Amino acid sequence: MQQRSTVTRTRILDAARDLFLARSFAEVTIDQVAAAADTTKGGVYYHFESKEDLYMAMLLRDLEEKKELFRQAVEMEGSCRQRLHRLTLDYFRLPRGKREAITLLRRDVNLFTGEARTRLVRAYQRALPGQVEAILCAGIDAGEIAPCDARLLSWSFVALVEVSLSPHAGRIFPGVEAKLEHVMQLFFEGAAQEAAQSKGRKAS
DSSP: OHHHHHHHHHHHHHHHHHHHHHSOTTTOOHHHHHHHTTSOHHHHHHHOSSHHHHHHHHHHHHHHHHHHHHHHHHHSSSOHHHHHHHHHHHHHTSOHHHHHTTHHHHHHGGGOOHHHHHHHHHHHHHHTHHHHHHHHHHHHHTTSSOSOOHHHHHHHHHHHHHHTTSHHHHHHSOSHHHHHHHHHHHHHTOHHHHHHHHHHHHHO
């Protein structure tokens, strides 16, 4: 019985993620979630008190999964660049729905207030920028990166990764490896270095 309940809850959360990615929070209804999860409206309410409660649970589950995934890069042996490479590659290789679920937090964070909002923001920080910051701090200590504010730099790296997943970037860099190379090159060497290398490749 417990196993069936867990499976149903997971199915509801998966269905909710797909619906919230395709539509706005206001457009998604519990009836739609129930239908997509192959359960009843009462089945959804058995697990979640409201649509807001369901949305919160879905976001927190996604952030916890990403935190555990990215932790592997934080704990691995290697240079700062190698560990950021691993973290970013793990993110790019996620199925599209799981990869893009994190964008819902930025889109809809203002739906939440007080303790709920604080809980979500902290979960996001632990899942992604906090782990990038840990890698960068180690890189600074090892002399691989110039001394700087690691927290600010971590947010800059996260923003660079997210921009690389935009529709326009997808047209310029259609494959995972091309996106990854662009991110790592731009972050560690800069745009001027990338432009010089590109010019050299064309000349040869």
